[in-house]
Amino acid sequence: MHRNYLRLLIPAVLIAVLGSAMLVQYLREDQRSAALPAQAGPAVAVGDELNLLARLIAAEAGDEPYEGQVAVGAVVLNRVRSPLFPDTISGVIYEPWAFESVYNGLIWQVADLDYPFRAAADALNGWDPTYGALFFWNPYKPVSGWIWSRPIITQIGDHVFAF
Amino acid sequence: MSRKITTIALSLALLAAAGWGLWERSNRITLANAVEAAGQCDFYNMLNYVEQAQVSMGKSLASNSPRQQAVHLTEAWNQAAAAHRSLSQLPMPDVQTVNTRKFLAQCSDYNNYLAQKLARGESLTAQEQEQLVRLSDEMGRIVRELRQTESQVANRSLRWSSFYKTVPAPLQTIASLAVPVQAEADPLDGFVNTERALQTLPTLNYDGPFSDHLEKQHPRGLSGNDVSQAEAEKLALEYCSKASNGNYQLKDTRNSNGRIPTFAMNLADTNRPEAMVNVNVSKQGGKLISLLNYRAVETPTLDADKARERAEAFLKSIGFNNMQPTYSVRSDNNQVITFAAQEGDVTIYPDQVKVKVALDNGEITGWDAAQYYLNNHQRQIPRPQLTPEQARAKVNPGTRIDSIRLALIPLPGGKEKLTYEIKAIMENNSFLIYIDAQTGEEERVLQIIDVPGGQLTM
Numbered sequence: 001m002h003r004n005y006l007r008l009l010i011p012a013v014l015i016a017v018l019g020s021a022m023l024v025q026y027l028r029e030d031q032r033s034a035a036l037p038a039q040a041g042p043a044v045a046v047g048d049e050l051n052l053l054a055r056l057i058a059a060e061a062g063d064e065p066y067e068g069q070v071a072v073g074a075v076v077l078n079r080v081r082s083p084l085f086p087d088t089i090s091g092v093i094y095e096p097w098a099f100e101s102v103y104n105g106l107i108w109q110v111a112d113l114d115y116p117f118r119a120a121a122d123a124l125n126g127w128d129p130t131y132g133a134l135f136f137w138n139p140y141k142p143v144s145g146w147i148w149s150r151p152i153i154t155q156i157g158d159h160v161f162a163f
Numbered sequence: 164m165s166r167k168i169t170t171i172a173l174s175l176a177l178l179a180a181a182g183w184g185l186w187e188r189s190n191r192i193t194l195a196n197a198v199e200a201a202g203q204c205d206f207y208n209m210l211n212y213v214e215q216a217q218v219s220m221g222k223s224l225a226s227n228s229p230r231q232q233a234v235h236l237t238e239a240w241n242q243a244a245a246a247h248r249s250l251s252q253l254p255m256p257d258v259q260t261v262n263t264r265k266f267l268a269q270c271s272d273y274n275n276y277l278a279q280k281l282a283r284g285e286s287l288t289a290q291e292q293e294q295l296v297r298l299s300d301e302m303g304r305i306v307r308e309l310r311q312t313e314s315q316v317a318n319r320s321l322r323w324s325s326f327y328k329t330v331p332a333p334l335q336t337i338a339s340l341a342v343p344v345q346a347e348a349d350p351l352d353g354f355v356n357t358e359r360a361l362q363t364l365p366t367l368n369y370d371g372p373f374s375d376h377l378e379k380q381h382p383r384g385l386s387g388n389d390v391s392q393a394e395a396e397k398l399a400l401e402y403c404s405k406a407s408n409g410n411y412q413l414k415d416t417r418n419s420n421g422r423i424p425t426f427a428m429n430l431a432d433t434n435r436p437e438a439m440v441n442v443n444v445s446k447q448g449g450k451l452i453s454l455l456n457y458r459a460v461e462t463p464t465l466d467a468d469k470a471r472e473r474a475e476a477f478l479k480s481i482g483f484n485n486m487q488p489t490y491s492v493r494s495d496n497n498q499v500i501t502f503a504a505q506e507g508d509v510t511i512y513p514d515q516v517k518v519k520v521a522l523d524n525g526e527i528t529g530w531d532a533a534q535y536y537l538n539n540h541q542r543q544i545p546r547p548q549l550t551p552e553q554a555r556a557k558v559n560p561g562t563r564i565d566s567i568r569l570a571l572i573p574l575p576g577g578k579e580k581l582t583y584e585i586k587a588i589m590e591n592n593s594f595l596i597y598i599d600a601q602t603g604e605e606e607r608v609l610q611i612i613d614v615p616g617g618q619l620t621m
Contacts, residue, residue, distance in 0.1 A: 011172035083268030096254035131421025
């Protein structure tokens with residue numbers, strides 16, 4: 001009798017694992033849209049781009065010093081003005097493979113937007129700690145060799161900024 | 164009995180797993196198709212717009228009427244810009260398109276410049292005609308290259324969605340070790356060849372934002388000898404104490420070689436742990452280029468007027484004497500005020516600085532003079548040929564004129580022009596209209612948009 005129960009245990013566990021996997025899959029897809037803070041942070045008077053920019057800063061440079069966060073925002077705005085990139089903030093941010101956080105979806109999952117919002121407002125108001133950077137990357141991670149050929153401006157925190 | 168149950172349960176589990184797998188697969192295929200459709204849409208859009216832009220440029224060259232020429236140049240301007248937009252959304256991770264993008268942006272910009280020139284009643288010089296022929300030829304070459312790629316897109320040997328594959332790291336290493344088989348024609352060769360051909364394009368100089376001569380811009384407003392790092396650090400402390408009272412201590416210094424080479428310093432106020440100040444001092448001349456205090460600003464106790472007074476006092480303290488407040492906007496609990504230089508009765512918009520004032524205690528939390536030092540130089544400001552009354556008469560009669568003053572404004576291509584700045588109101592919307600003070604031509608129109616705590620111009 002005891003044996004029989006043990007035999008049932010294996011399929012029961014299997015079914016439970018499968019079932020929960022499916023459930024998790026379901027819930028995660030639902031959550032994606034629900035987790036988006038619609039209008040988090042203070043309403044600042046510099047346009048609707050603020051949400052977009054703040055979320056990118058949070059995803060790309062959430063752990064960076066404030067100065068580095070402003071600089072990431074400034075890179076996006078410098079790109080908007082450059083002939084090498086799209087001419088809108090959304091175009092620049094959602095350009096395929098332009099930002100890792102868009103590719104891996106982190107940009108839609110960030111929660112701590114307090115500093116990024118302030119950094120985005122400063123960038124939109126004209127502050128650019130790099131004076132013209134178009135690229136940034138983490139020198140401690142593998143990146144394409146091509147990017148190192150750009151003239152480097154400076155390093156802030158864990159990001160190198162370049163023309 | 165229990166064996167039967169086990170068998171049934173296991174078969175059910177297997178069925179469920181298989182079903183789930185199929186369901187996931189069909190989801191994935193649907194998503195891949197959506198990505199494929201978006202990629203193909205962008206590709207065909209790009210091809211179409213490049214073809215159309217070449218045709219439009221050809222038409223304007225063939226036409227003999229300035230009106231028709233302007234129409235076709237305007238078309239080419241928009242079509243080249245649209246091609247640029249489509250190209251930038253194409254998912255090609257391993258293909259660089261820097262030169263192609265620059266070409267399309269410049270081409271679009273150049274067509275716009277020529278169209279505006281015709282609209283002003285001027286005609287194109289022989290040199291400009293030649294440039295246009297050259298650009299049109301290049302455009303034709305891009306069309307030929309992209310048509311090659313198109314045939315591969317059409318027979319499905321190029322799948323845009325395939326670029327979104329994720330390959331596990333170990334497999335990537337194995338793949339990179341494998342000796343490549345004799346390379347077939349890559350479907351993306353069209354883009355690669357275009358990129359190579361455009362590498363050697365001669366420079367294009369004209370009055371537009373993407374003109375080649377602007378890339379080499381250096382700060383005109385800085386003079387004098389370079390300061391040492393120690394001097395810059397001393398200056399940073401001085402500037403900081405002028406911005407607000409505190410006991411500042413240098414934390415770190417960083418070298419920065421952007422458009423304005425600076426020493427960037429972080430300073431901490433030992434009295435307030437949360438107040439970190441970042442200060443940028445120019446290497447040449449040791450000027451304060453920017454300052455940012457990171458602290459969160461609490462509930463406001465000051466109004467915009469008080470904030471302006473604080474900002475003006477700060478300007479005086481660092482040697483800016485003739486500055487006029489122009490725009491002011493509330494950002495969080497800060498007031499950001501833009502000042503422009505004033506020479507006689509002329510407002511010099513290119514020489515502008517921004518001051519950010521914390522509305523809780525009135526200290527200066529931000530300063531940005533990058534624009535000022537990039538543009539400031541000795542100017543010969545001409546005397547206006549028009550009287551203010553004559554300028555007023557040039558404004559759209561459907562508007563009500565509120566105020567008028569002389570202003571030097573920046574134009575695309577790094578030029579400046581003396582204008583009358585006229586604030587006009589039309590159907591409850593405010594506009595700034597700029598009338599050339601010499602010729603009476605309308606140079607630019609800006610709309611003033613009211614936002615909470617200030618105004619924006621667009």
